[in-house]
Amino acid sequence: MDWYNSIFELIDMRSFSNLWFWIALAVGWSTASHWIIGVPFDMVVRARRTGGQAMVDLQDIVRVNVNRMLYINHLSGMWLLGVICFVLSTLAVLGFYYFVEFAQAVFLIGFPMSLVGLVNLAGARRIRAEDLQGVDLIKRLNRCRIYTQIIGMVSIFVTALWGMYQNLSIGVLG
Structure with a gap:
């Protein structure tokens, strides 16, 4: 008995039928929803509830992350945009024109995450x-988080529909 074939029969290595893909998708969206502009959301909640030093800490970390993001955007924003567009275009063509399932899976994670990056920027x-300071800062961070969650819900829904379609069509045809 060939152990290699036995393992690959037991564990389906296609993207949309692989449990690890769905775990990575869930962890990715959970992480994106928790870190807004590089700030952990528990700091936002703590600053809203207690104020004082927690609010000062939140304002400091937001200032640092905003300065960092805008500096990177100013320094190499156009290059990053070009590279990201090239990679996403390549994935889209490979995935949806040449039907490479792995490219479809990476595109369905990468494209919405790039939208989240734009929301954060x-x-x-x-x-x-x-x-923005204090309550207005917290409102802006909450709004960014809500936009991220909306993008995440739509993305997970579309990915689940596409994944089910792929699994059913492969199951019928294969």
């Missing part, structure tokens, strides 16, 4: 432009 720009 827009939030950082707004925080800096309006010099």
Whole structure:
């Protein structure tokens, strides 16, 4: 008995029928929803509830992360945009024109995450432009989190539908 074939029969290595893909998708969206503009959301909750030193800490870490994000965007934003667009375009063509399932799976994670990156960048720009502090800062971070969660819900729904379609069509045809 060939142990290699036995293992690969037991563990399906296609993306959408692989448990590890769905775990990675869940962990990715959970992480994206928890870290808003590089700030853990528990700090936002603690600052809203207790104020005082927790609010000062939140404002400091937001200031540092906003400055960092905007510096990187200013320094190499166009290069990053070009590389990200190239990678996503390549994945889309490989996945949906040439039917490479792995490329489809990576695209269905990467494209919505790039939208989350844009939400975070827009939030950082707004925080800096309006010099948000205190309750207004917390409202902006909450709004960024809600947008991230909406993108995540739509993304998970579309990925689940596409994954079910792929699994059913492979099961019928294969």
